[in-house]
Amino acid sequence: MNVQETEINEAFRAEVREWMHAHLSGRFAPLKHASGLGAEGYDAQLAKEWEQELAKGGWTGIGWSGEHGGRGATLAQQVIFHEEYVSCGGPGRIGHIGETLLAPTLMHYGTPEQKQRFLPGILAGKDYWAQGYSEPGAGSDLAAIRTKARIDPASGEWVIDGQKVWTSWAHESEWIFVLARCDEAVAAASSGGRHGAMVLLLVRLNQPGVEVRPIRQITGTSEFNEVFFDGARTEGSLHLGPVGDGWKVAMYLLGCERGASTLGQQAHFRYELNLILDLARQNGAARNPLLRQRLAKAALGLQTLRSHALRSSDEATSQRAASVSKYAWSNWHRDLGELAMEVLGEEGELLLDDPALRPLQQLWLVSRADTIYAGTNEIQMNLMAERALGMPR
Structure with missing residues (x-):
């Protein structure tokens, strides 16, 4: 662009x-x-x-x-x-998940009633959403989900049973969109194989039959959760797109992650890199020629990421450009975390309370997961090979 x-x-x-x-x-x-x-x-x-x-x-x-x-x-x-x-x-x-992921999907697949009901609360910053995709045994292989949804003939409501995991922000959200398998009747009529007979449901979290358990991370805090559904319910009309086409809707939603907001993520990376550069100048690490070379490589890599993000931010750009984005930034950010520890030196091995240094230690801890969540490196390389390069499975 x-x-x-x-x-x-x-x-x-x-x-x-x-x-x-x-x-x-x-x-x-x-x-x-x-x-x-x-x-x-x-x-x-x-x-x-x-x-x-x-x-x-x-x-x-x-x-x-x-x-x-x-x-x-x-x-x-x-x-x-x-x-x-x-x-x-x-x-x-x-409010990122609601505004950046769900809202564009609602605009594309939602009914007029769904748009009128949910978009104003997202826009006003009053309704917060979580993403119910990954499950135990169905993380990167999302098509392996086992959470089930069926219609209760007496009430016309959807009844949901199953478990989601690594669910960001569920403990601070009011709603969650849940990818689930439909009942046997819909499955039998579907021709989509593993990707068929799915539905994307909009579900209120604060209700009987839903339990949210925060997952304590290596940083000592909780961003992710386990979410258990045991007879949870939502209105029969609260599915996005046709029943049975949940996979298609879910993939459209994931495509919204490649928008302009990725440039904001990279601006935060720039802030983190500047913290490392400042410390390297202060503690003398910048005088080490090998570390200085790695710092320069990190700066050049970040500029490359920005150029790639600008190239792939428009939906009209090539699939190849969009496919490599997650693989590229996650590897770069993981390496940045390791560089932060190198610049910290021996201090990095201690539990730090210094507000100027602790963020760099936290950066290293957080960045270890970058190449795992939202699709592991191995999955990303498969996607690049199959979808971008057209190679056989």
Whole structure:
């Protein structure tokens, strides 16, 4: 995409900066540069209030059309917003899953009633969503899910039984979208094989039959959860797309992860890299020629990631460009975590309380999972081979 600054975009960039400096202060100041749920000191309740502050300023759903209450910002302006948001210290967005993943899928597959019911709460920063995809034994191989959903003939409601795992933010969300297998009658009529006879359901979390168990991570915090469904219910109309086409809808939703918001993720990577560079200058690690070479390689790698993200941010770009994105950034970020520990030196082996150093230690701990979640490296390479390069299975 062409990222050349126009007079309109320069004014938009200035508007974002001015608003962020004015509002990310006072009671919201503790959220500055907090990466999100699972990060130490991240206050979920304050983050929800921050979402509502963003909504009041018109900064949620900026890429949505005016029909749905958004700004209708161009792709270039969306990139500007996400990069400037992080550069100004904006915290990880607790409304990200609802706004970036579910909302575009609702706009594409949802009924008018579903859009009217759910989009306003997402836009206002008041309704928070979790993603119910992965299961024990069905992580990267999502087609192996076993959670089942059936219609209760007496009430017309969906009844859900099963388990989801690694469910981000479920303990702080009101709703979850659940990929489940339909009952035997639908399965028999489906011709989609392993990918057939699925349904994507919108389910309220706070109800009998749903149990959310936070998973304690190596960092000592909890971002992920196990979610158990034992006769949980949702309205018969709360499925996205036709019953039996859940796989198709679920894949469309995953495609929304390749939007302009990935540039915000990379802006946070830039912030982390700058922390490492500052420390290397302070403790003398930058005088080590090998470490200096690795620091330069990290900076060049991040610029390459940004160029790739800009190339693949438009839906019209090639499948090949989009396929390598997750593989590329997860490996780069894992290496950045290892570089942080190298620059910390012997101090990195200790439990650090120094607020200037501990984030780098936490970076290393968190980045160990990058090449596993959202599809392991092995799965990503299969996808690149089969979908992008057209190689046989």
